[in-house]
Amino acid sequence: MLNENTERALKESEVLLKRLDRVHRFSHKHEITPSRESMILAEAMQKLGDSLPQIDNPQNQDQLLQSELKRRLNGESAYLNQQLSGKLYDFDTVIKILSIPREDINSLRPWLEQNKERTQEAIERLFYAREIEEYELSLSEDIPSVRRQAEEFAGVHIQRYHKTLGRFLKGLTKVGEYLRDINAVPTNKPRSYFNQLNNNLGLRISAICFSKEDGTLHIREKELIRLYGHEGMGHALNFAVTRSNDLPYFLTKDSSFTIATAESVAQFYERVLMEDLKKSPETQRKLGIEHKFPDIYQETKDSEQLEVYKRKIFQYGIVVLGDKSSGNPNDPEVLRKKTNMLYEVAIDRSSVAGWVQKNRYTSFDSEGNLRPSLVAELKYCAQPVDRALEEFSRKGINYDEKGRNVIDSTFLKGLWTPIGFVDNARLRANSK
Numbered sequence: 001m002l003n004e005n006t007e008r009a010l011k012e013s014e015v016l017l018k019r020l021d022r023v024h025r026f027s028h029k030h031e032i033t034p035s036r037e038s039m040i041l042a043e044a045m046q047k048l049g050d051s052l053p054q055i056d057n058p059q060n061q062d063q064l065l066q067s068e069l070k071r072r073l074n075g076e077s078a079y080l081n082q083q084l085s086g087k088l089y090d091f092d093t094v095i096k097i098l099s100i101p102r103e104d105i106n107s108l109r110p111w112l113e114q115n116k117e118r119t120q121e122a123i124e125r126l127f128y129a130r131e132i133e134e135y136e137l138s139l140s141e142d143i144p145s146v147r148r149q150a151e152e153f154a155g156v157h158i159q160r161y162h163k164t165l166g167r168f169l170k171g172l173t174k175v176g177e178y179l180r181d182i183n184a185v186p187t188n189k190p191r192s193y194f195n196q197l198n199n200n201l202g203l204r205i206s207a208i209c210f211s212k213e214d215g216t217l218h219i220r221e222k223e224l225i226r227l228y229g230h231e232g233m234g235h236a237l238n239f240a241v242t243r244s245n246d247l248p249y250f251l252t253k254d255s256s257f258t259i260a261t262a263e264s265v266a267q268f269y270e271r272v273l274m275e276d277l278k279k280s281p282e283t284q285r286k287l288g289i290e291h292k293f294p295d296i297y298q299e300t301k302d303s304e305q306l307e308v309y310k311r312k313i314f315q316y317g318i319v320v321l322g323d324k325s326s327g328n329p330n331d332p333e334v335l336r337k338k339t340n341m342l343y344e345v346a347i348d349r350s351s352v353a354g355w356v357q358k359n360r361y362t363s364f365d366s367e368g369n370l371r372p373s374l375v376a377e378l379k380y381c382a383q384p385v386d387r388a389l390e391e392f393s394r395k396g397i398n399y400d401e402k403g404r405n406v407i408d409s410t411f412l413k414g415l416w417t418p419i420g421f422v423d424n425a426r427l428r429a430n431s432k
C-alpha cells in the first residue's frame, strides 16, 4: 500500500504528464510549441516535483516511487524550460536531459586504456582465424527490382525468426508471451526500430541482407539475431510488458529521461538471445541455421571485443570533441590536441583523424557546442543494467534458469531513469 501523499502526487502527475503529451502532439502536428500552455505546465511540474522529498537511497516501494517521480517531474520541467528559452544545448544539458550517468561517461577513457592492447590482439586473432572469401556487397537498393527482391527476401526471413523465436522465448521466460502482440516487418529506414503506437518492429533490410559478387541475396544471421534481441526482446517487450501491468502512469510513458536505460536493457538482450540460441539446437534447426550456428556464435564472441571497442572509442570521441573547455573547436591547435587525446587510445588512427576533421565545420554551433544529436549518441554508453545485475547477484539471484523470470520482469516492466532502474532492482532483489 502506498501512503496518501504518494497516491496524490501520482494522480496529479498523471494529469500533468498527459498535458505534456498533448503539448508534444500539438507541436508535432502544427510545428510550433504552444508556449503559454508549456510555461504554465513547466511551472506546475516543477512545483509538484519540489513538493516531494529528496530520497537518495529508497528503502521501500513508496520511497522508490516518490524519488523517481521527483526526478522525472523536475527533469521534464527543466527540459520544457530549455525549449522555451531558445538557449543552445550545451554538452551537460544534453547529458542531463538524457539522464546519462556521469560514471559511465567517465569510465570510457579508462576502459579504452585497459583494452587497447587486448583489442589489438583480438583483431589479429580474427584476421588469422577467419577466411573472408568474398566481399559482402551492400544491396543495390537504387535498382527497383533489387529493392523489391530484397524486401521480399528480408520479409520472409524476419517472419520465420519472429515466429520461431517468439515460440522459443515463450517457453524460456514468462515475459516471452508478449512477443505475440508485435508485428515484425522489414524496413528501409536508416535504423531499425520499435514503434509503440502501432507495435511495428522494423528491422533494417540493408543491415540484415547483403549480396554476393554473383548477385545472390543472403541473410546476415548474426546481425538479424542481434537486432531481434535488441529491438524485439529489448525495446518491444519493454513496452509490451510495461503496458500490460498496473503501473503508475509516469512509469508507462517513455521520455528522454528513460532512453538511456532502455538502450542498456536492449543491449543486454542482444547478448541474452545469442546465449539462449546456443543452448537450443532445436531452435537453430527451425531457423535453418543449425549447420552454421557454431560459426555464427564463434564470430560473435571473436568480434565482441572489437565491437565494444569501436562503440566506446566513438563515444569517447564525442566526449573529447564536446569538451568546450579546451577552446574554439575550429582552432587547428585545439583540434590537434583533441586528436592526440584520441590517438592515445586509438588503434586505427586514420579513421579517428578523419572523423575529427569531418565534424570540424558541420557539428558545432556558434557557441562551440557539439551538435546535440551527436552528444545524444552517448545514451548507448549508460550501464544501469550491469549495476542492477550486481544488485541481484548480491542477493544470490543470477541470470540463470532460476533467477531469470524475476530479472526479466524487473528489467522489462516500467520505463525508468537509470538511477530509478537500479533502485528498483535493488528493492526487488531485497524482497526475494
Ligand SMILES: [Zn+2]
Pocket (backbone or CB within 6 Å): 230, 235, 262, 263, 266
Ligand atoms: Zn535501441
